[in-house]
Amino acid sequence: MNYLKMIxxxxxxxxxxxxxxxxxxxxxxAESGLSLRDQPDISAKMLSKLVYGEAIGIxxxxxxxxxxxxxxxxxxxxxxxxxxxxxxxxxxNGYLSPNKxxxxxxxxxxxxxxxxxxxxxxxYKRTHDLKSEDKATINVDASDSPEGKxxxxxxxxxxxxxxxxxxxxxxxxxxxxxxxxxNEWKQFDTEWKPLKQLKTNTFETSTYTERDWIxxxxxxxxxxxxxxxxxxxxxxxxxxxxxxxxxxxxxxxxTNRVFIKFIxxxxxxNVTEKIIEFKIxxxx
Numbered sequence: 657m658n659y660l661k662m663i664x665x666x667x668x669x670x671x672x673x674x675x676x677x678x679x680x681x682x683x684x685x686a687e688s689g690l691s692l693r694d695q696p697d698i699s700a701k702m703l704s705k706l707v708y709g710e711a712i713g714i715x716x717x718x719x720x721x722x723x724x725x726x727x728x729x730x731x732x733x734x735x736x737x738x739x740x741x742x743x744x745x746x747x748x749n750g751y752l753s754p755n756k757x758x759x760x761x762x763x764x765x766x767x768x769x770x771x772x773x774x775x776x777x778x779x780y781k782r783t784h785d786l787k788s789e790d791k792a793t794i795n796v797d798a799s800d801s802p803e804g805k806x807x808x809x810x811x812x813x814x815x816x817x818x819x820x821x822x823x824x825x826x827x828x829x830x831x832x833x834x835x836x837x838x839n840e841w842k843q844f845d846t847e848w849k850p851l852k853q854l855k856t857n858t859f860e861t862s863t864y865t866e867r868d869w870i871x872x873x874x875x876x877x878x879x880x881x882x883x884x885x886x887x888x889x890x891x892x893x894x895x896x897x898x899x900x901x902x903x904x905x906x907x908x909x910x911t912n913r914v915f916i917k918f919i920x921x922x923x924x925x926n927v928t929e930k931i932i933e934f935k936i937x938x939x940x
Contacts, residue, residue, distance in 0.1 A: 679713035686751035689780040696720045696735030696746040703745045707776055709759035713739040722748055767813040776800040791931045802914045802934035803863040816921040819859045820848040824913040827876040844876055911936050
């Protein structure tokens with residue numbers, strides 16, 4: 657009996673391997689996201705929203721044709737059965753690409769277009785117009801981070817463009833003594849620092865390192881010294897200064913927002929500032 661079970665298990669694994677090998681990989685090309693449904697019909701139940709650039713596996717074609725209007729233009733295709741990390745369902749292949757797609761955020765400033773490369777968003781908004789606005793908010797997906805991303809200047813018609821970055825971090829402390837806990841997160845802004853320039857038109861956003869977090873804890877506890885000592889005592893404050901890992905009890909730290917500042921100087925030496933806010937979801 658055990659021998660039969662082994663044969664059946666091997667057969668199942670072989671069939672699964674064949675099915676996987678037969679899958680055709682594709683990428684979501686709809687900037688606003690693509691609906692995954694439980695049946696090949698636009699009125700069928702939506703299982704999830706696939707994000708721009710997400711990789712999926714095409715299991716089979718249905719030959720069920722569909723034509724949609726997008727901005728006055730016809731997009732033709734058919735429903736295909738696909739597999740994602742969490743679901744098997746159906747999507748319209750008119751918004752699929754066989755080529756890997758960099759998830760790009762586009763910013764339209766007055767005399768320059770900006771592209772933020774390969775970042776996932778939670779609201780699927782990938783284009784922001786900053787010609788008449790001073791600030792744009794980008795809601796970062798929980799699976800991603802705005803750190804270590806390339807920012808590319810396209811069609812730049814400014815005399816000079818400078819980019820700077822700062823963080824809004826939060827800090828809280830806790831203890832086995834309830835009186836020592838602070839349930840309210842204390843927020844701190846870091847200083848503006850220039851971004852690393854990779855090429856004439858390309859910059860890279862900075863990454864907050866483990867050492868940066870240790871320094872942040874030291875700065876935060878110094879600013880909160882009276883509150884900490886009052887609730888926890890001098891010994892607790894001394895203990896905090898020995899922390900070498902930001903995941904150590906009894907402090908909790910996180911980044912709420914990351915800001916990028918553009919300082920734009922035109923050929924008449926007029927200076928304009930634009931701010932991009934990357935809003936970070938709270939980690940559970």
